[in-house]
Amino acid sequence: MDVDRIAAQSQPYLLSLFRFITGLLLFQFGVAKLFKFPPVEMFADVTPLSLWGIAGMIELVFGGLLMLGLFTRLVAFVLSGEMAFAYFIEHLPHSFFPLVNEGTLAILFCFACLYLAAAGGGPVSVDAMRRA
Structure with missing residues (x-):
């Protein structure tokens, strides 16, 4: 059993699951x-x-679009920016260190969404169905 081959075959579907x-x-x-x-x-x-309410609206609507995989790249890019904004506005003023300022989750969401903006939604998404 070749682990690299199996991982390569499952990668697109894991991208969709990650999204x-x-x-x-x-x-x-x-x-x-x-x-x-x-x-x-x-x-x-x-x-x-x-400010928190507007962030909640963005997370509600764009999180839903991300689950569907609709306009994935644009939605993920906006969410990445929102999370960067959240980190710099809410967390960084308390401390430079994410572990201390409780900003770890915002950073993780920022880079997860930035990755999705680059990678797209994967094969199990509305975007993929629209291309077919």
């Missing part, structure tokens, strides 16, 4: 911020037109 899970995780942040479900103390006072 879906990344979108789902961002989508859940939007739902928590805007609809207070599940109730998260950190998002209890978020209002729709606040």
Whole structure:
């Protein structure tokens, strides 16, 4: 059994799975911020037109589009920018170190979305169905 061959064959499908899970995780942040479900103390006072509320709208809509794989490259690029913005506005002022300023997740989402902007949505996506 050749591990490299198996990994190479599964790579496009794992890209689609990675895209879906990344979108789902961002989508859940939007739902928590805007609809207070599940109730998260950190998002209890978020209002729709606040900075956090607008971020929640972006995460809700664009996270949903990312799950579907629709306009993947553009959506992922915007989400990457949102996460970079979140890191520099919310986390970096508290400390230079991500482990201390609790910005690790924002950095990870930023680079995950940047990768998706470059790689696309994979074969299991609405984008792939539109090309066929």
